[in-house]
Amino acid sequence: NTGEITPLGRRMVEFPLDPSLSKMLIVSEELGCTAEILTIVSMLSVPSVFYRPKERIEQSDAAREKFFVPESDHLTLLHVYTQWMSHGHRDDWCVKHFIHAKAMRKAQEVRSQLMDIMKAEKMAVVSCGTDWDVVRKCI
Secondary structure (H helix, E strand, C coil), X not given: CCCCCXXXXXXXXXXXXXXXXXXXXHHHHHHCCHHHHHHHHHHHCCXXXXXXXXXXXXXXXXXXXXXXXXXXXXXXXXXXXXXXXXXXXXXXXXXXXXXXXXXXXXXXXXXXXXXXXXXXXXXXXXXXXXXXXXHHHHC
């Protein structure tokens, strides 16, 4: 160990993320799931998107359960984001599902910024579709 930064390390420092998240994003390019990992990393970069008001705990838990992916909390976050996008990123949808609209908008902003960095680094943004095994392998 000479103390020099590795080629992977050089790529990682371009992203304003924790090292583990930067590495996940870079590895996702090799595995062909950059779109999904980009979303997951963005969701992990904001405070919790779920809220549980004391007076409506049962309803909020039931709403959260609709998004639950048993294999992975990361895939649960991906599912929340894709559903939010498919419903036009509406605040009323967030309220109905006990999701912080502000946190979702922040995740979208983070995703956009990271995508800009990826483009500058000539990284392709590609989706693996519903091949969750690839996403889990990357995580």
